[in-house]
Amino acid sequence: MARVKLSSTDMLEKLIGFDTISHNSNNSLISFVQDYLDGYGISSKLIYDASKKKANLYATVGNPDIEGVILSGHTDVVPVKGQNWDTDPFELYENNDLFYGRGTCDMKGFIAVALAKLPEMIEANLSTPIHFALSYDEEVGCVGVHGIAEHIEQLDVKPKLCIVGEPTSMKIITGHKGVCSYHCSVHGKECHSSLAHEGVNAVEYAAELVAHIRSIARRMQKQGPFNKDFNPPFTTMHVGKIEGGTALNIIPNSCEFGLEIRTVPEQNKEDIMAEINDYAFRYLEPNMKDIDPQTGISLRETVYTPSFNIANDHEAVLLLQNLTGANHTEKVSFGTEAGIFHAAGVPTIVCGPGSIEQAHKPNEFIAHEQIVKCEHFLTKMLVTLK
Numbered sequence: 169m170a171r172v173k174l175s176s177t178d179m180l181e182k183l184i185g186f187d188t189i190s191h192n193s194n195n196s197l198i199s200f201v202q203d204y205l206d207g208y209g210i211s212s213k214l215i216y217d218a219s220k221k222k223a224n225l226y227a228t229v230g231n232p233d234i235e236g237v238i239l240s241g242h243t244d245v246v247p248v249k250g251q252n253w254d255t256d257p258f259e260l261y262e263n264n265d266l267f268y269g270r271g272t273c274d275m276k277g278f279i280a281v282a283l284a285k286l287p288e289m290i291e292a293n294l295s296t297p298i299h300f301a302l303s304y305d306e307e308v309g310c311v312g313v314h315g316i317a318e319h320i321e322q323l324d325v326k327p328k329l330c331i332v333g334e335p336t337s338m339k340i341i342t343g344h345k346g347v348c349s350y351h352c353s354v355h356g357k358e359c360h361s362s363l364a365h366e367g368v369n370a371v372e373y374a375a376e377l378v379a380h381i382r383s384i385a386r387r388m389q390k391q392g393p394f395n396k397d398f399n400p401p402f403t404t405m406h407v408g409k410i411e412g413g414t415a416l417n418i419i420p421n422s423c424e425f426g427l428e429i430r431t432v433p434e435q436n437k438e439d440i441m442a443e444i445n446d447y448a449f450r451y452l453e454p455n456m457k458d459i460d461p462q463t464g465i466s467l468r469e470t471v472y473t474p475s476f477n478i479a480n481d482h483e484a485v486l487l488l489q490n491l492t493g494a495n496h497t498e499k500v501s502f503g504t505e506a507g508i509f510h511a512a513g514v515p516t517i518v519c520g521p522g523s524i525e526q527a528h529k530p531n532e533f534i535a536h537e538q539i540v541k542c543e544h545f546l547t548k549m550l551v552t553l554k
């Protein structure tokens with residue numbers, strides 16, 4: 169592709185046009201970005217998933233032997249099915265300075281502004297390089313970004329800062345809770361309900377485990393650990409989905425449920441799981457197996473996004489405060505890829521245009537004013553990094 173200059177909103181229009189709902193391929197968006205960067209002589213490293221239908225992109229503007237700054241975003245978006253949209257979600261539509269489309273705020277808006285700054289980045293002849301890190305499958309549990317983290321871990325010179333441009337209305341987010349989820353299957357033994365004592369009631373064993381989970385959650389709410397920067401200031405845990413049984417006169421042989429835990433940085437999810445496992449495998453399961461050794465419980469992790477927490481006086485935070493003009497910072501309870509960059513040894517901050525209020529909803533939009541704020545932020549960053 170030849171060198172093309174696009175405004176932030178032109179770029180946003182291009183990016184919104186790719187239907188990158190997480191279950192779809194993101195290859196066409198990634199090759200568009202690769203071609204665009206290539207037009208400026210910037211080569212991209214693509215890190216594919218096993219199916220080769222999805223890729224992360226990592227590219228560096230400037231000297232890779234100097235510690236740089238990562239601008240990071242996920243390219244996938246949440247589904248639109250069942251949502252009532254007034255416009256085509258995969259076409260950018262403007263009305264009253266609001267730009268509508270799936271992913272406008274979460275989070276192609278940030279990616280668009282960052283990519284549109286490329287000509288300025290080249291002209292600025294930066295002494296501190298800028299890295300673009302675009303991931304896949306963030307919305308289904310921060311899956312793709314692990315490939316980028318592995319790439320970063322292998323670099324001789326690691327970036328000194330990562331900015332994850334999730335929609336925060338350009339507020340500086342210096343920490344979020346860890347998010348992990350588990351799928352639990354309880355395998356019981358079916359029989360006629362008149363002979364209940366001969367069966368293993370999967371629904372009831374699941375219910376006992378759910379009640380135990382609830383009691384741990386209640387204790388954490390009362391006894392902590394606490395971190396007053398978060399709302400709520402303790403770890404939360406809940407069972408949000410459960411399914412089991414077929415008829416009232418059959419002792420059910422199967423029950424499945426989903427468990428989610430959101431940890432404050434002071435809380436170790438392994439400690440919570442040790443308590444749950446203890447109850448499931450040392451108390452419940454032996455009782456089940458006494459009736460039928462074929463029965464049992466299985467518990468597997470489905471999603472894990474670590475928490476992150478950066479000190480308010482960290483130089484990265486001070487830099488961001490200078491660039492955005494914001495003088496305060498916040499912690500949030502929703503998970504992002506920040507925890508994974510942070511764990512890879514890169515100080516990370518979440519800060520991007522648009523409001524989380526509009527994310528994942530029908531008629532998702534980003535305000536033009538937010539795009540402009542983000543443009544100013546990146547312009548100032550180029551001057552500061554020079």
Ligand SMILES: [Zn+2]
Nearest residue numbers: 242274275334
């Ligand atoms: Zn997002």
